[in-house]
Amino acid sequence: MNTVLLDKAKHDRNRFNCGSDALNNYLKVMASQQAKKDNTRTFVLEDDINNAHIIGFYTLTMTPIDIKALPHKLQKKYQSSTSGGLIARLAVDKRYKGQGFGEWLLIDALQKLLTASDSVAFPVVIVDAKDGAKHFYQRYGFQTFQDAEHKLFITIADVRASLK
Numbered sequence: 450m451n452t453v454l455l456d457k458a459k460h461d462r463n464r465f466n467c468g469s470d471a472l473n474n475y476l477k478v479m480a481s482q483q484a485k486k487d488n489t490r491t492f493v494l495e496d497d498i499n500n501a502h503i504i505g506f507y508t509l510t511m512t513p514i515d516i517k518a519l520p521h522k523l524q525k526k527y528q529s530s531t532s533g534g535l536i537a538r539l540a541v542d543k544r545y546k547g548q549g550f551g552e553w554l555l556i557d558a559l560q561k562l563l564t565a566s567d568s569v570a571f572p573v574v575i576v577d578a579k580d581g582a583k584h585f586y587q588r589y590g591f592q593t594f595q596d597a598e599h600k601l602f603i604t605i606a607d608v609r610a611s612l613k
């Protein structure tokens with residue numbers, strides 16, 4: 450399996466339905482526009498049987514870090530850091546849920562962010578877990594920020610340790 454960059458000429462964005470209108474509409478309307486402006490990158494996992502069909506997608510970018518919302522011992526360590534990698538969106542089409550694709554996409558996203566961090570150095574990955582997905586991310590070592598119930602982070606050091 451492999452993710453590829455979203456290609457609006459190839460991928461059937463209208464067919465995609467993860468059960469969240471906000472995420473469906475993001476893929477349909479915003480993802481390509483944002484990529485064209487170099488604001489975000491959206492990667493899709495294609496169905497092998499029909500490459501136009503999207504199994505799932507994720508969107509990556511950078512975000513400011515609120516150091517004070519990190520646990521105390523990390524605040525000192527990362528005090529000079531300003532940015533983290535952001536998994537801005539991640540979703541699996543309802544037709545493909547419960548088959549391990551969400552996990553596969555998350556690991557693929559973390560692998561890409563780890564590679565990026567090896568070049569441009571940022572210490573954490575942040576995710577905004579919408580629609581009850583918080584527990585999904587906690588399974589993979591993400592922790593909640595002190596000030597925001599749905600915002601979670603994992604350190605790049607932990608990503609590196611678990612993916613190597």
Ligand SMILES: CC(C)(COP(=O)(O)OP(=O)(O)OC[C@H]1O[C@@H](n2cnc3c(N)ncnc32)[C@H](O)[C@@H]1OP(=O)(O)O)[C@@H](O)C(=O)NCCC(=O)NCCS
Pocket residue numbers: 467468469472537538539540541542545546547548549550551552553577578579580581582583584585586588
């Ligand atoms: C959350 C989501 C990405 C999971 O995708 P999926 O392909 O169904 O997940 P997987 O099959 O890879 O599940 C991997 C493991 O996580 C668990 N899991 C899946 N969704 C979960 C959730 N919402 N909360 C807790 N655990 C969850 C599964 O039970 C599975 O555990 P197991 O291996 O012990 O059986 C998918 O349900 C989705 O797209 N939801 C709607 C959009 C969304 O909320 N996106 C995240 C916000 S940005």
